[in-house]
Amino acid sequence: MLRGRIADGTYSAGGRLPGEHELSREFAVARGTVRHALKVLQDEELITIVSGLGRFVQPAPAGNVRPMYERITADLRALIENGSLPEGSVLPSEARICERYRVTRFTARRALELLEAAGLVECVHGRGRFVLARRP
Secondary structure, three states: OHHHHHHOOOOOOOOEOOOHHHHHHHHOOOHHHHHHHHHHHHHOOOEEEEOOOEEEEOOOOOOOOOOHHHHHHHHHHHHHHOOOOOOOOEOOOHHHHHHHHOOOHHHHHHHHHHHHHOOOEEEEOOOEEEEOOOOO
16 A cells, blocks of 8 residues: 555655554554555665654656565576576575565565566475576
């Protein structure tokens, strides 16, 4: 909902977002849920925090800037394609990706899901994600 409001201009570029308490009342969710949603928007660089003032919508980027999960996917894809992550190797865990890129687990998971959808990696429950053999 918040991402949609930013996209449609309800929350304009440079404008301040409502506070956590107000958002949790409006959406009838716990404040922790609101914080998580706001962290995802921050990771996607749609909003920024100004200490003591609140959260603000980032101005629309000049050019075509991709969301953070797409940038992570592109980085990992490049490592697979250039052989740095050869067939059968284990991809970094969600936790490692979160740490390296300073993103939430949701963002890291979304990046890894894109690699799975592209047929580049597979997830083995309890063991991790592994690079698949390249298709001709």
